[in-house]
Amino acid sequence: DGGITQSPKYLFRKEGQNVTLSCEQNLNHDAMYWYRQDPGQGLRLIYYSQIVNDFQKGDIAEGYSVSREKKESFPLTVTSAQKNPTAFYLCASSSLAGVNEQYFGPGTRLTVT
Amino acid sequence: AQSVAQPEDQVNVAEGNPLTVKCTYSVSGNPYLFWYVQYPNRGLQFLLKYITGDNLVKGSYGFEAEFNKSQTSFHLKKPSALVSDSALYFCAVREDSSYKLIFGSGTRLLVRP
Numbered sequence: 001d002g003g004i005t006q007s008p009k010y011l012f013r014k015e016g017q018n019v020t021l022s023c024e025q026n027l028n029h030d031a032m033y034w035y036r037q038d039p040g041q042g043l044r045l046i047y048y049s050q051i052v053n054d055f056q057k058g059d060i061a062e063g064y065s066v067s068r069e070k071k072e073s074f075p076l077t078v079t080s081a082q083k084n085p086t087a088f089y090l091c092a093s094s095s096l097a098g099v100n101e102q103y104f105g106p107g108t109r110l111t112v113t
Numbered sequence: 114a115q116s117v118a119q120p121e122d123q124v125n126v127a128e129g130n131p132l133t134v135k136c137t138y139s140v141s142g143n144p145y146l147f148w149y150v151q152y153p154n155r156g157l158q159f160l161l162k163y164i165t166g167d168n169l170v171k172g173s174y175g176f177e178a179e180f181n182k183s184q185t186s187f188h189l190k191k192p193s194a195l196v197s198d199s200a201l202y203f204c205a206v207r208e209d210s211s212y213k214l215i216f217g218s219g220t221r222l223l224v225r226p
Contacts, residue, residue, distance in 0.1 A: 004156075031212060040122075042203060042216040043157075050212065058213070090156055099145045099164045099207070102214060104156035 003027040004105035006091050011110045013085075021076045021108045023091035029103070030096045032074035036060060037088040037107075046089075049074055050096060078110065085112045115140040117206045119217035126194045126224055134189040134220045136204030145207040146187040147214065148178055150200050157203060163187060174198070194224045 003026040013019045025032065031050045035043040045058030049068040063082025068074055074093075078085045088109050092102040116139045126132045138144055145164055149157040161172025168180045178189045189202060204217040 006156075035216075040218060042218040044216075045213060048213065088154075092157075094212070096212065099162070101147055101159040101162055103159070104149075106156045107154070109154070 004091060004093055004103055006089075006105035006108050008108060009106065011108055013110070013112050015112055016080045017112075018077055018079050019085075019110065019112075021078065021089055021091075021110070023074045023076065023105060025072055025074075025091075025093040025103075025105075027093055027095075027103060028071070029093035030071070031094045032068070033092040033094075033102060034058075034064070034066065034074070034076045035090045035092065037090055043090065046076065078112075085110060115206055115208050115211075115215050117204050117215050117217040119202075119204055119220045121220050122218075123221045123223060126222070128196050128224050128226050129193050132191050132194045132198070132222065132224070134202050134204075134222060136187045136189065136217060137185050138187060138204070138206045139185060140206055140208050142208050144185075144187075146178075146180065147205040147207070148172065148176070148187075148189050149203045149205065151203065151219075152200050160189070160202075194222075196224050196226055198222060199224045 007022045033048040034046040047066040049055035065077045090107045091105040094102040118137045147162045148160040151157045163170050163180045171177045201219050205214040
């Protein structure tokens with residue numbers, strides 16, 4: 001899982017509560033990404049950031065928010081507006097020079113009941 | 114719009130036999146193609162990528178992939194499968210005008226002893 005850490009590994013929340021997932025990287029990568037993984041659907045992009053203090057919506061941003069105050073950190077908040085938040089969440093980072101692969105963290109499995 | 118298709122939900126192969134996991138793509142510009150592997154409850158691990166040049170790309174753990182522009186395919190191959198290769202495999206594509214990866218739905222590889 002390279003130099004990307006996600007915490008916690010498992011997270012349980014009650015419906016209606018906001019929850020923040022942590023993602024930290026020590027790879028000195030400029031770009032960071034958040035994906036959601038559901039069975040049979042592959043990975044879908046939630047948000048991405050190419051530089052500090054800037055980020056863009058991905059394909060399924062509704063009900064999520066992010067911040068990028070530091071190069072190494074890209075936390076994701078799952079808000080109560082997200083209709084179906086139970087999923088496996090993956091954070092990734094990449095260098096922007098050339099065509100570089102994304103490195104993934106170990107993931108956080110969020111269960112909302 | 115760019116897209117990736119992995120037509121097989123699961124591939125079964127006996128240990129020692131060659132394996133192929135299929136991937137086809139659709140992009141309007143030059144494709145950058147990636148293969149990742151995911152073990153249960155883990156993040157994705159990068160296997161290999163195609164940017165330009167030789168159509169046969171060699172990657173980690175003995176895997177290779179063949180880029181075919183006329184068939185818009187990027188199939189993952191390995192000459193001799195191991196039981197430890199059993200995992201979920203994702204193909205992804207990126208256009209040269211974007212930093213976003215589009216993932217296929219994944220193919221589960223099961224290598225039986």
